[in-house]
Amino acid sequence: MPASTIPANTGPANTVPANTVPANTGPAKQMTRKRNPRGQGERLRDDIIEAASRLLADPAAPPLTLRAVAREVGVAATSVYLHFDSIETLTLATVNHLFAELISRQDELTETDPVQLVLAGALVYCEFGLAAPGHYQLMFATPLPLPLPEYTPEHFPGWQAFQQLIDRVAAAIGTDRDDPRTFFTAQLIWQQLHGIVSLRISRSKFPWPPLEPTVRAAVQGLLATQNH
Numbered sequence: 001m002p003a004s005t006i007p008a009n010t011g012p013a014n015t016v017p018a019n020t021v022p023a024n025t026g027p028a029k030q031m032t033r034k035r036n037p038r039g040q041g042e043r044l045r046d047d048i049i050e051a052a053s054r055l056l057a058d059p060a061a062p063p064l065t066l067r068a069v070a071r072e073v074g075v076a077a078t079s080v081y082l083h084f085d086s087i088e089t090l091t092l093a094t095v096n097h098l099f100a101e102l103i104s105r106q107d108e109l110t111e112t113d114p115v116q117l118v119l120a121g122a123l124v125y126c127e128f129g130l131a132a133p134g135h136y137q138l139m140f141a142t143p144l145p146l147p148l149p150e151y152t153p154e155h156f157p158g159w160q161a162f163q164q165l166i167d168r169v170a171a172a173i174g175t176d177r178d179d180p181r182t183f184f185t186a187q188l189i190w191q192q193l194h195g196i197v198s199l200r201i202s203r204s205k206f207p208w209p210p211l212e213p214t215v216r217a218a219v220q221g222l223l224a225t226q227n228h
Contacts, residue, residue, distance in 0.1 A: 059133045118219060140158075
């Protein structure tokens with residue numbers, strides 16, 4: 001499910017330019033992280049992405065900075081710059097990491113009936129978004145700085161997750177994955193689920209009905225329409 005995009009020179013709504021240094025509000029976190037063994041620099045890269053993910057989990061969190069991420073990891077800021085030269089590149093890496101996590105959770109489903117698999121996947125999607133509103137908004141509601149002229153939809157964060165949905169929808173309604181009806185139905189399902197999650201995040205005090213029957217009714221209705 002592709003994330004929103006904007007031209008490359010515009011940063012995400014919840015980020016600031018890479019060179020921005022936040023005001024000093026207290027002593028910096030002591031650098032306690034042990035140095036990685038030689039050849040294990042990718043471990044630090046993963047730690048940086050995990051730290052950014054933690055800082056972005058709260059939708060009310062302050063704008064992300066590389067220095068804040070460095071403090072969270074427990075390394076010098078220069079160590080972060082070796083892997084990410086700007087907050088934009090780190091944000092994109094974090095979004096891709098979150099989509100990989102969503103796909104992993106979808107892959108854990110064991111339903112064998114195609115319709116039930118779509119329904120179960122839809123519920124996983126909604127639960128994933130509601131469990132971490134900051135992550136969800138970053139993935140689906142925050143414009144991302146992509147080099148649009150060079151990017152095709154296949155490069156967008158979330159495209160693989162959307163392809164997973166297309167495959168499941170095709171099996172559920174008995175069409176080929178390249179059939180326009182498959183793509184159209186998958187889009188409708190995604191739009192319905194996005195509305196369910198987004199409204200429950202932004203209007204959390206509204207007396208929403210239970211999540212599972214809501215998702216089931218919305219998705220079953222769309223699948224039934226294409227099956228007739």
